[in-house]
Amino acid sequence: MAQEMTNQNAAQAVQPVLSVRNVGMNFGGLRALSEVNLDVLPGEVVALIGPNGAGKTTFFNCITGIYTPSEGEVTAYPKNGKPKRINGMRTNLVCELGMARTFQNIRLFPSMTALENVMIGRHCRTKTGILGAVLRGPGTRREEQEVVDKSFEMLTKVGLEKLANEYSRNLPYGAQRRLEIARALATEPFLLLLDEPAAGMNPQETEELKQMVIRIREEFKVSVLLIEHDMKMVMSLSDRIYVMEYGRIISTGTPKEVSEDPQVIRAYLGEDSDA
Amino acid sequence: MSRANILRYLKQALVASLWLSFLTLPIMVIRVDTVEQTVTWRWMHLAYMAGGSFVLALIWYIMMERRDLSQAKRELETVERDSALMRFLSDPRFARPLMAFGLLVAVAFPWFFSLYQTNILISALIYVVLGLGLNITVGLAGLLDLGYVAFYAVGAYTYALLNHHFHLGFWAVLPLGAVMGAFFGILLGFPVLRLRGDYLAIVTLGFGQIVRLVLENWGSFSYGPSGISNIDRPGLFGISYSVEQATTYMYYIMVVLVLLTIFVTARLKDSRIGRAWLALREDEIACQAMGIDNTRAKLMAFSLGATLAALMGVVFAAKTTFINPASFTFMESAMILAIVVLGGMGSVLGVILGAFLLMLLPEYLRAFSEYRMLIFGATMVLVMVFRPEGLVRAKRKVYKINVEAAG
Amino acid sequence: MEYFLQLFFGGLSRGSVYALIALGYTMVYGIIELINFAHGEIYMIGAFMGLIVAGLLTSLGWPALSVLAIALVISVLYSAAYGYTVEKIAYKPLRNAPRLAPLISAIGMSILLQNYIMLAQTPDFLPFPRLIPELAFMERFSNYLGTSDMFIIVTSFVVMVALTLFIKFTRMGKAMRATAQNRKMAMLVGVNVDQVISVTFIIGSSLAAVGGVLIGAHVGQINFAIGFLAGIKAFTAAVLGGIGSIPGAMLGGLVLGWAESFATGYISSDYEDVFAFLLLVVILIFRPAGLLGKQRAQKV
Numbered sequence: 001m002a003q004e005m006t007n008q009n010a011a012q013a014v015q016p017v018l019s020v021r022n023v024g025m026n027f028g029g030l031r032a033l034s035e036v037n038l039d040v041l042p043g044e045v046v047a048l049i050g051p052n053g054a055g056k057t058t059f060f061n062c063i064t065g066i067y068t069p070s071e072g073e074v075t076a077y078p079k080n081g082k083p084k085r086i087n088g089m090r091t092n093l094v095c096e097l098g099m100a101r102t103f104q105n106i107r108l109f110p111s112m113t114a115l116e117n118v119m120i121g122r123h124c125r126t127k128t129g130i131l132g133a134v135l136r137g138p139g140t141r142r143e144e145q146e147v148v149d150k151s152f153e154m155l156t157k158v159g160l161e162k163l164a165n166e167y168s169r170n171l172p173y174g175a176q177r178r179l180e181i182a183r184a185l186a187t188e189p190f191l192l193l194l195d196e197p198a199a200g201m202n203p204q205e206t207e208e209l210k211q212m213v214i215r216i217r218e219e220f221k222v223s224v225l226l227i228e229h230d231m232k233m234v235m236s237l238s239d240r241i242y243v244m245e246y247g248r249i250i251s252t253g254t255p256k257e258v259s260e261d262p263q264v265i266r267a268y269l270g271e272d273s274d275a
Numbered sequence: 276m277s278r279a280n281i282l283r284y285l286k287q288a289l290v291a292s293l294w295l296s297f298l299t300l301p302i303m304v305i306r307v308d309t310v311e312q313t314v315t316w317r318w319m320h321l322a323y324m325a326g327g328s329f330v331l332a333l334i335w336y337i338m339m340e341r342r343d344l345s346q347a348k349r350e351l352e353t354v355e356r357d358s359a360l361m362r363f364l365s366d367p368r369f370a371r372p373l374m375a376f377g378l379l380v381a382v383a384f385p386w387f388f389s390l391y392q393t394n395i396l397i398s399a400l401i402y403v404v405l406g407l408g409l410n411i412t413v414g415l416a417g418l419l420d421l422g423y424v425a426f427y428a429v430g431a432y433t434y435a436l437l438n439h440h441f442h443l444g445f446w447a448v449l450p451l452g453a454v455m456g457a458f459f460g461i462l463l464g465f466p467v468l469r470l471r472g473d474y475l476a477i478v479t480l481g482f483g484q485i486v487r488l489v490l491e492n493w494g495s496f497s498y499g500p501s502g503i504s505n506i507d508r509p510g511l512f513g514i515s516y517s518v519e520q521a522t523t524y525m526y527y528i529m530v531v532l533v534l535l536t537i538f539v540t541a542r543l544k545d546s547r548i549g550r551a552w553l554a555l556r557e558d559e560i561a562c563q564a565m566g567i568d569n570t571r572a573k574l575m576a577f578s579l580g581a582t583l584a585a586l587m588g589v590v591f592a593a594k595t596t597f598i599n600p601a602s603f604t605f606m607e608s609a610m611i612l613a614i615v616v617l618g619g620m621g622s623v624l625g626v627i628l629g630a631f632l633l634m635l636l637p638e639y640l641r642a643f644s645e646y647r648m649l650i651f652g653a654t655m656v657l658v659m660v661f662r663p664e665g666l667v668r669a670k671r672k673v674y675k676i677n678v679e680a681a682g
Numbered sequence: 683m684e685y686f687l688q689l690f691f692g693g694l695s696r697g698s699v700y701a702l703i704a705l706g707y708t709m710v711y712g713i714i715e716l717i718n719f720a721h722g723e724i725y726m727i728g729a730f731m732g733l734i735v736a737g738l739l740t741s742l743g744w745p746a747l748s749v750l751a752i753a754l755v756i757s758v759l760y761s762a763a764y765g766y767t768v769e770k771i772a773y774k775p776l777r778n779a780p781r782l783a784p785l786i787s788a789i790g791m792s793i794l795l796q797n798y799i800m801l802a803q804t805p806d807f808l809p810f811p812r813l814i815p816e817l818a819f820m821e822r823f824s825n826y827l828g829t830s831d832m833f834i835i836v837t838s839f840v841v842m843v844a845l846t847l848f849i850k851f852t853r854m855g856k857a858m859r860a861t862a863q864n865r866k867m868a869m870l871v872g873v874n875v876d877q878v879i880s881v882t883f884i885i886g887s888s889l890a891a892v893g894g895v896l897i898g899a900h901v902g903q904i905n906f907a908i909g910f911l912a913g914i915k916a917f918t919a920a921v922l923g924g925i926g927s928i929p930g931a932m933l934g935g936l937v938l939g940w941a942e943s944f945a946t947g948y949i950s951s952d953y954e955d956v957f958a959f960l961l962l963v964v965i966l967i968f969r970p971a972g973l974l975g976k977q978r979a980q981k982v
Contacts, residue, residue, distance in 0.1 A: 064564060095566035107561035109554045113671050120554045124566030126547055130575060133546030134539050140546075147547070152676050165673045187566050298763055302730060303802050307737025309811045314741050320802070339775070419782055421789075466967050472781050473717050474966050477917065481963040484914070488956045605910070609793055616786055649797035655790025659783045660775045 015077055016041050017191050017223050018063070018099070023072030025055075025062055025247075032058045033247040036072070040191060045217060045224040047234045050244035051267060056227045057104055059244070060195055064101050065091040079190050096124040100184035101193035104227070106176050110169035114160055114179055117168050118151035121186025154182040157219070158212060174205045178212070185220065192216070194226040198233055206230055210237050235259065243267065284336050291332035296325045338661055381530050385523045393526050397594060399634040400529040401587050404536045406614040406626040408583030411540060413612065414620035414669070415549060416576035417556025418468070419476040421608055422483025426581040428490065428603040429459050430588020435503040435598050445509035445593045449586065456585020460578030468573040483608055490600040502599025506592050525594050532590065536583060541623050543579075545672040552576050553621070606648065613651045616658050619665025628666055688826035689947040690940070695831040695900070697939020698838035702893035703916030704923070704931040705845065706765075706886025712862040712926035713882050715781075716773060719788035721890060722913020723795035724765050726906065728891025729810075729898040730799060731757035736811045750813040750899065757895050758888045765887025766880055768795075774876075792909075800906040807905045810898040830900040841892055842932055845885070849928060854881055862926065911955065918962040924972030934972065 016039040025033040033055045040046045048056050061067045063074050068088030076086050078098050086094055095101075100121070108117055126147055132140045155161050158178040163171060168179060177197055184192055197213075198206045210233050217224055228234045234241065235255040243251040243264050251261040258264055303320040307313070363369055385393045405427065412420045430452040437443040437451070467478045490497045497503075508521045509528060516524070543549045551572045554562040563569045592598050610633070618629025633654070637647040658665060703725050710718045735753040740746075772791040776784040814830040823832075849855040860868040861878045869875050897912075898904045919938045923930025941961065946954045965972070 066560065066564070090568075091560075091563040092566050092568050095564060100566075101564055103561065103564075107558050107564075109557035109561070111557060111669075111671070112550070112553055113673075115674055116550055116553075116671060120550055120562070120565050120567070123547060123551055128547040130543065130548055130579065133548050134542050136542060136546075144547070148674055148676070152674075161676075164676060167671070183565060294767070298760070298767060299798075299802070301734050301760065302727070302799065305734050305738060306803065307734055307741070309733070309737045309740070309809050312737075312741040314738055342775075413782075417782065419785065467963075470966060470970060473715075473785050474970055476782075476785060477717065477914075478963050478966045480914070481959045481966075485956055485959045485963070488953070488959070492952050492956070606793070609789060612786070612789070645801065646797070648793055649801065652790045652792070652794030652797060656772045656787045656794065659779070659787040659790070660772070663779060663783055 014041050017077050018225070019073075019075045019077070020063065021073040021075075023059075023062060023069045023074060025058055025067060026070045031247060033062065033069070036244075036247075036249055038242055038249065040223050040225050042190075042223055043217065043221060044239045045213065045226070045237055047238035047241045048225065048227050048244060049229070049231075049234055049241060054244040055247040056244055057195060058247075060101060060193055060227065063094075064099060064193065065089045065094040076191070092124065095187055095189075098188065098190040099193060100187040100189035100191075102177070102180040102184055102195055102197060104195040104199065106173075106180060108168040108176055108179060108183075111167060113165050114168050114171060114175075115148070115151055115155060115164040117179055118154050118182050118186045119147050121154070121183045122147045122151060125188060151182075151186055154186045155179075157185065157216065158182040174201055177201070178209070181212075181216075185216065185222075189222060192222050192224045194224060194228075196227050196229060198228060198230045206233055209233070213237060284333055287336045288329050288333040291335070292325055292329035295328040295332070296321060299324050342661055385526050390519050390522055393522050395635070395638050397522070397526050397529050399631055400526075400533050401591060401594075402611065402614060402634045403533050403627050403630040404529075404583055404587050405611045406618065406630045407536050407540050407623065408580045408587070409611050410615050410618075410621065410623070410626045411543070411552070411583075412576050412580035414615055414622070414626070415544065415556065416552040416573060417472070418573060418577060419472060419479075419612075420577070420580065421476050421480035421605070421612070422463075422486070423479075423580065423584055423611055424603045424605070424608040425463075425483040425486040426456050426459060426584035427588040427591070427607070428486055428600070429455050429581075430585030430590075431592040431598045431602070432490065432497060432503075432588070433585070434589040434592040435506050436497075438506050438592075439503055442507075444507060445589070449589050452585045452589035453582045456582040456588075457578045459585070460581025461574060464574050464577035464581075468570060468577065480605065480608075483603075483605060487600050487603050490603070497600070500599060500601070502597060502601075504597040506596045506598070508596060509593050525590075529590065532586065537623060537627070544621075544623065548572070548575060556621075610648075610651060613655050615665075617654050617665055619667040619669055621669030622665060622667045625665050625667030625669070632666075684825055685947070689943045691827040691831055691835075692947075693940035693943030694936065695834040695939070696943060697919075697936035698835050699893040699897050699912075699935075700916050700919045700938050701932045701935025702838055702841065702889045702896075703912060704919040704935045705842070705928065706890050707917050707920040708923070708925055708928060708931040709858075709882050709886050711920070712928075713858065713865070713879060714773070714777075714784075716784050716788065717917065718773075718883075718886075719785065719913070720768055720772070720791040720795055721765075721886065722909035722911075722916070723792050723799075724761050724768070724887045724909070725890035725894045725912055725916075726904070726909030727764055727795065727799065728757045728761040728887075728894030729904045729908065730803060730894075730906075731760045731891070732895035732898050733808060733810055733904060736813055740811050746813050746815050749811070750895075753813065754892065754895050758891045761887045761891030761894070762884040764795075765883040765890075769880060769883040774879075792913075796906050796909065803906065805906065807903045809903050810901070812902070813899045830896075834896045834900060837892065837896060841889060845889070846928070848885075854878070858882060911958075914962065915958050918958060918965065921962070921965055921970070921972055927972070930972055937973070 018040040020036055020038040023033060023036040024031070036059060048059065050056055058067065062069045063086070065086065065088065072087070074086050075083050076097055076099060077083050084097060086097065109120065112120070126143050128140050128143055152161065152164060155164055158181055160175055160179055160182065163175060168176065171179060181192075181194065181197065198209055201209060213224060214237070216222065238255055240253065241255055241258045242249050243258055243261070245267045250267060251258055251264045253261070300321060303324050304317050306315040306317060384396060409420065409423050412418050412423070433452045433455045434445070434448045437448050463482050467475055467482070470478060491500050493499070509524060511524060551562070551567045554565070554567060555569060555572050559569060591602070614629040614633050615626055617633060618627070619625030633651065637644040643650070703721065706721045706724070707718060710716060710721070732753045735756045736749050739749045739752060768791055772787045773784050776787055814833050817829050820827070820829045820832060849858060857868065857873045857878050858881070860871070860873055861875055865875060915938065916935070919934035920931045921934070922937055923932070923934025938958070938961065942954065942958060945957050
């Protein structure tokens with residue numbers, strides 16, 4: 001819906017929320033990423049697509065501190081803060097800064113309830129310590145109540161309010177994916193990183209997910225960077241798309257531009273057609 | 276159960292029993308004296324072994340099939356049902372009076388039972404606290420600490436040495452012991468906590484051994500293997516009292532400490548910190564990616580567990596008035612771990628039950644006591660295989676949501 | 683110089699036994715990522731089986747060397763059977779359980795086996811029959827290399843060469859290497875993973891039994907608790923060489939043996955075990971991948 005608003009020219013004028021410059025990543029002799037440049041602008045939905053094994057998840061791991069990039073600069077621009085270089089920053093600090101992610105192979109906390117999973121997201125925005133937790137004074141109680149309320153609100157946003165007290169291991173697959181998004185949202189991010197959120201969903205669930213992401217973006221004024229294989233969803237949801245192959249960005253632009261790029265067509269239909 | 280099934284079980288059990296009898300034959304039957312060059316044959320043992328292993332194998336196979344069935348069923352059902360006992364225990368209408376009754380029994384105990392019984396109960400209560408402490412580290416935060424008893428030793432030696440050299444009393448050292456425990460917890464915890472689960476277990480085991488060996492060998496500091504004796508019992512405003520009164524006093528101190536520990540762990544379990552520990556246990560990477568400082572959370576769990584262990588160490592030294600390094604072996608750590616595992620990792624009620632079961636049963640079933648450690652070992656294996664959640668499954672808090680407030 | 687040589691060969695024989703036990707840890711870890719805590723107990727059971735068979739045969743008046751050979755063979759067979767059974771009872775049902783479950787089960791198994799031997803045999807130290815005769819031609823080395831040391835070194839060497847050849851050239855050896863690299867893939871290409879795991883336990887236990895009998899004969903006495911310390915030290919050796927690596931375990935065993943031998947010989951023997959534990963802690967903290975191993979990236 002907001003596709004026309006942002007285009008390449010605007011990218012230079014507005015300050016981005018995330019800027020990635022010449023990032024490369026080596027594992028021993030293996031070059032997993034090289035010279036990756038990528039920007040996410042405020043309020044944008046940006047998709048990162050590419051064949052399996054292109055390095056998309058590695059890229060996510062590089063910008064969230066799970067790996068330290070071998071070279072290049074990753075800079076985040078928090079809402080009211082100074083730009084911050086986040087190469088190799090500890091993962092929890094990246095999250096605290098305001099970049100929250102989901103995982104390709106769902107990583108919930110199985111023996112905690114759905115609500116508690118979201119409450120974990122509130123951890124870095126609250127501060128009760130051991131003593132406070134034991135004494136449970138008025139301050140702690142207020143904070144705890146706020147955590148519950150906020151977390152429940154997030155569950156409502158992803159449509160899981162009825163399953164709040166269910167153990168997350170017992171939730172259906174689609175619900176688990178949405179719960180991961182709620183958990184990430186609870187950390188109050190300015191940038192939401194979604195790693196294949198629609199994987200394993202049927203077309204109807206995928207459509208609902210898409211509507212949900214649009215709603216969330218509007219309501220929370222959050223930017224979204226997503227990795228996705230479902231082309232229908234990517235094309236209709238994203239403002240801009242980056243295409244990655246063999247660890248390099250081979251094409252970038254609006255969905256229309258990208259889908260007409262011969263490089264992209266070759267990457268998808270040529271040697272690698274498994275996407 | 277159909278006849279074909281029963282036959283199959285019997286056959287399986289027979290094969291298993293034959294195999295186990297063959298396996299244990301030389302060790303169970305033959306006893307050689309290499310000095311006198313004589314050999315004793317104890318054929319009766321073979322008969323016991325064959326019979327015993329047949330029955331055990333039969334139970335094993337039946338339970339194994341039930342386990343696989345219930346696992347398959349669990350994958351189909353989304354709603355988990357508790358056992359009748361658990362529903363009974365977690366219903367406040369029954370739980371409240373039950374707790375009150377338990378408290379009454381605990382308070383009245385020394386009036387109705389002998390000194391001997393009270394002493395046994397004090398030991399059991401010490402293990403309740405040790406279990407709850409290790410439950411924080413292993414059960415909640417998922418850090419397998421195999422050197423837990425080292426912190427117990429730290430507390431015991433803190434009191435013993437300060438009492439021996441400076442005549443410091445129990446009440447003065449109790450908080451000091453806790454501080455020492457926390458300090459050592461952080462000191463040892465800091466370097467090891469970035470290690471993965473199983474490596475962490477081995478490193479803590481190594482630390483535990485080092486502490487014991489140092490106590491054994493550094494005679495000028497710790498008085499070596501002969502230990503420290505004549506440690507003062509807890510003082511009561513300078514009043515002198517008999518051994519019997521001292522035991523009763525000690526007992527009430529322990530009851531208070533147990534209640535305190537239960538209160539602390541129960542509150543922590545459903546707090547911001549407790550949730551972070553649980554998340555850490557379930558998935559370290561996701562936990563950190565959601566903004567939790569893993570190192571901090573681990574250190575807190577590790578040192579809190581250590582604090583409780585050191586507290587108990589002080590109590591232990593005051594209770595027995597004599598300590599030496601032999602009380603702080605790996606087997607002691609393993610025993611506490613068995614309590615947590617049997618009771619149910621993460622469950623406060625379970626750990627309390629586990630401590631009473633494992634500490635009191637061998638005391639009262641004398642014939643049993645020789646097989647104590649054998650049974651502990653077997654318990655750990657069997658619980659892991661058949662009921663990994665332990666006696667009492669840890670339950671998470673159910674939140675009542677105020678829908679209007681949440682919007 | 684003589685003192686140095688004495689420590690050198692002492693360390694070498696000690697280290698060979700560590701290496702024999704360490705191989706069991708490393709192979710099992712390589713395949714199912716489990717610290718087989720009960721492995722030290724298998725070594726202890728090996729020593730006990732050796733003692734029982736040797737005691738039985740000596741009382742019948744058999745010659746020492748043939749007793750040693752038979753004791754070794756029977757001990758290896760029985761220990762292998764124990765290892766196999768332990769895996770089936772305590773680990774196999776936990777293949778898909780959370781990571782700590784099999785480790786706790788292994789600790790339980792270790793305690794169970796220790797107490798089983800203590801109750802069925804004795805809590806005291808038992809003298810081990812003298813099985814290794816003094817060989818005449820060894821006399822001129824006797825100042826720094828005893829016959830039993832030499833015997834341990836040679837036997838361990840032969841066994842380890844045999845193992846290396848087995849892993850390298852046999853079908854089962856290939857299957858084991860494949861399973862260690864990627865269990866799922868190995869299963870997909872038709873490797874019987876359960877069988878590979880069983881064989882791994884059988885081989886590891888056999889090697890530990892060889893170590894147990896040799897040490898029993900060398901030291902002259904055993905009891906039910908010897909497996910604990912030996913197990914921890916051998917595990918240290920395995921980590922030292924990079925856990926999962928077979929040559930690493932051999933190297934790690936030797937390095938640990940020498941380190942211990944020289945440290946106790948030149949520094950102090952009071953803290954012999956403290957030293958081993960310190961090494962364990964330091965290695966795990968600072969170089970958990972071992973001397974040869976490479977750090978592996980975490981899968982996310």
